[in-house]
Amino acid sequence: MELHDPTGIAYLVAAVVFGWLALLTWRRRAHNPVVAVSLVVVMIGLGVSSVADAVAVAATSQRTAAIASLAILPGVGIATGAFACLAFGITHPQWTPRRWLVALLLVEPVLITVAAMTNTSHLLVYRGSGAAGLTGSAGWGYGPVFWWHTAYSYLAMVIGIGFVAWGWWKAPPAFRQQRLTILLATLIACAANLVYLARGFGELLDPTPFGFAVAGTVIFYAIFRQDLFTFSPVARALIIDQIGDAIMVVSPGGRVLDLNPTAVDMLRGMNPDAPANLVGASAQGLFGENIVSPGAQETELLVEFASGRTEYQVRASLLIDRYHRDLGTVFVARDMTEANNQSRRLAAAHGQLVRQVETIELLRADLAEQASRDALTGLHNRRHLVEEFASMIGAAEENDEPLSVALFDVDRFKSINDHYGHLAGDAVLVGLAELLGEQAPAGALVARWGGEEFLVALPGADPAVGLAFAEDLRSRCERNEIAVEGLMIRCTLSGGVAAYPGSGATMNDLFHAADASMYEAKNAGRNLVRLHEPHTTIASRPL
Numbered sequence: 001m002e003l004h005d006p007t008g009i010a011y012l013v014a015a016v017v018f019g020w021l022a023l024l025t026w027r028r029r030a031h032n033p034v035v036a037v038s039l040v041v042v043m044i045g046l047g048v049s050s051v052a053d054a055v056a057v058a059a060t061s062q063r064t065a066a067i068a069s070l071a072i073l074p075g076v077g078i079a080t081g082a083f084a085c086l087a088f089g090i091t092h093p094q095w096t097p098r099r100w101l102v103a104l105l106l107v108e109p110v111l112i113t114v115a116a117m118t119n120t121s122h123l124l125v126y127r128g129s130g131a132a133g134l135t136g137s138a139g140w141g142y143g144p145v146f147w148w149h150t151a152y153s154y155l156a157m158v159i160g161i162g163f164v165a166w167g168w169w170k171a172p173p174a175f176r177q178q179r180l181t182i183l184l185a186t187l188i189a190c191a192a193n194l195v196y197l198a199r200g201f202g203e204l205l206d207p208t209p210f211g212f213a214v215a216g217t218v219i220f221y222a223i224f225r226q227d228l229f230t231f232s233p234v235a236r237a238l239i240i241d242q243i244g245d246a247i248m249v250v251s252p253g254g255r256v257l258d259l260n261p262t263a264v265d266m267l268r269g270m271n272p273d274a275p276a277n278l279v280g281a282s283a284q285g286l287f288g289e290n291i292v293s294p295g296a297q298e299t300e301l302l303v304e305f306a307s308g309r310t311e312y313q314v315r316a317s318l319l320i321d322r323y324h325r326d327l328g329t330v331f332v333a334r335d336m337t338e339a340n341n342q343s344r345r346l347a348a349a350h351g352q353l354v355r356q357v358e359t360i361e362l363l364r365a366d367l368a369e370q371a372s373r374d375a376l377t378g379l380h381n382r383r384h385l386v387e388e389f390a391s392m393i394g395a396a397e398e399n400d401e402p403l404s405v406a407l408f409d410v411d412r413f414k415s416i417n418d419h420y421g422h423l424a425g426d427a428v429l430v431g432l433a434e435l436l437g438e439q440a441p442a443g444a445l446v447a448r449w450g451g452e453e454f455l456v457a458l459p460g461a462d463p464a465v466g467l468a469f470a471e472d473l474r475s476r477c478e479r480n481e482i483a484v485e486g487l488m489i490r491c492t493l494s495g496g497v498a499a500y501p502g503s504g505a506t507m508n509d510l511f512h513a514a515d516a517s518m519y520e521a522k523n524a525g526r527n528l529v530r531l532h533e534p535h536t537t538i539a540s541r542p543l
């Protein structure tokens with residue numbers, strides 16, 4: 001064998017390309033086993049034929065060259081059958097060939113191998129003296145089996161090309177470029193073979209293996225580089241099939257192109273009469289009125305399954321390629337049942353919490369109110385009055401208005417206690433508190449100042465008004481008897497009135513002034529009311 005023969009070397013180079021592509025494809029077979037294995041078998045078949053071609057042209061021994069010529073045939077049979085599978089697999093990504101089909105595709109290669117090996121005894125493949133004696137290509141002629149084999153190979157090729165052409169024609173835009181690449185590559189390889197046949201199988205170099213080597217490389221590129229979805233089912237399985245969301249791709253014409261198992265479950269739940277194969281079905285038919293238009297807001301979708309009701313949130317996005325062509329729409333439906341139930345539970349818990357907080361707030365306000373009251377009379381207590389008075393004096397200052405305070409002390413209360421008892425004394429205090437409450441004008445603040453002393457703050461009341469109020473109260477008290485356990489008790493009050501701003505600008509000054517005036521009334525004989533005269537010295541007890 002002379003390997004410096006350029007024709008032989010060319011065939012060997014083609015064989016190396018086939019082997020290399022077979023190896024690369026085999027490594028990537030996980031992407032799509034059917035397509036990958038078919039391509040590997042095509043490459044092995046072509047590789048074997050190329051090696052046989054190389055030996056046939058370069059062998060020095062006539063016998064070796066003759067045997068190599070016979071060995072070309074089985075590789076071609078295997079390659080063309082596998083090509084038909086490859087073409088169908090490319091256009092039907094989910095397809096797996098049945099065993100009988102694989103067996104059927106092996107029949108021809110096995111038969112041609114047996115026929116080639118036994119050719120010297122029957123000369124049905126090659127005839128002539130050279131074939132009979134295995135003495136080189138001189139005097140070789142083609143027998144009927146050779147033509148059957150050639151017809152079979154071309155038939156398988158034509159079927160394969162038909163699949164690819166049909167696949168290209170029917171392909172959605174996303175796949176069209178890839179299918180066209182595969183179709184053109186195959187046609188170029190076939191053209192190379194046809195050129196050789198047209199020259200009448202001359203002694204010239206057969207360009208077929210080189211055509212197929214180029215076609216194989218291009219097909220490899222198209223399958224593993226140009227594709228997005230179909231030939232990456234591993235990633236697809238991980239991302240699309242395992243995902244909890246229902247995902248469905250719909251063609252621009254409204255047909256379902258692809259969908260994941262979750263989407264199949266969802267659509268079957270919505271539509272029990274849906275066709276067995278949802279791919280190719282009308283999306284409108286499956287979704288009905290519920291179909292969401294791309295760009296629309298998310299849509300809620302309720303599906304009644306046998307296991308219960310499921311709430312979906314459906315989003316639609318347009319698939320646009322880099323040439324701004326409409327490739328279809330992707331629908332993603334997310335099961336929101338659990339999340340919605342959770343937020344409903346949260347909202348209910350929140351509502352309950354809000355009601356609890358409101359109750360607590362009411363209780364707190366009630367407590368605060370109670371804390372501001374005197375337990376015996378129900379009037380405001382001294383602490384509350386002191387707190388409120390600060391803002392009253394602030395308002396009077398701000399509005400430039402007067403403010404009077406009237407302090408009352410029950411005359412000789414000790415003797416009431418002594419006469420009627422402490423409980424009767426209490427009842428008298430309650431009766432006085434009622435009288436005060438009734439007589440106090442709106443906006444006035446009435447408080448039990450301590451013991452048998454009461455204080456009334458009168459916003460807006462100047463000294464005269466304050467004095468009139470105190471005098472009126474004193475005289476009412478004098479006239480009114482208080483009924484206590486069948487007894488009618490009469491008591492009198494001594495009162496002192498001081499007004500802002502004349503008698504003082506602070507709470508302390510005003511209280512001291514009122515207190516001093518009240519003591520003046522006591523000293524003057526009781527059952528009297530005295531108005532504090534500004535600029536008089538205040539001689540009073542500490543507050």
Ligand code: GH3
Nearest residue numbers: 409410411412413414415417422423425426451452
């Ligand atoms: P006057 O004020 O006119 O000088 O004579 P008075 O008897 O009222 O004198 P004083 O203010 O010193 O006495 C007040 C009495 O009021 C002393 C106390 O026992 C009585 N007192 C104070 N708080 C209460 C109370 O809540 N209930 C009863 N029943 N008595 C009280």
Ligand code: MG
Nearest residue numbers: 409451452453
């Ligand atoms: Mg007193």
Ligand code: MG
Nearest residue numbers: 410411412413
């Ligand atoms: Mg008193």
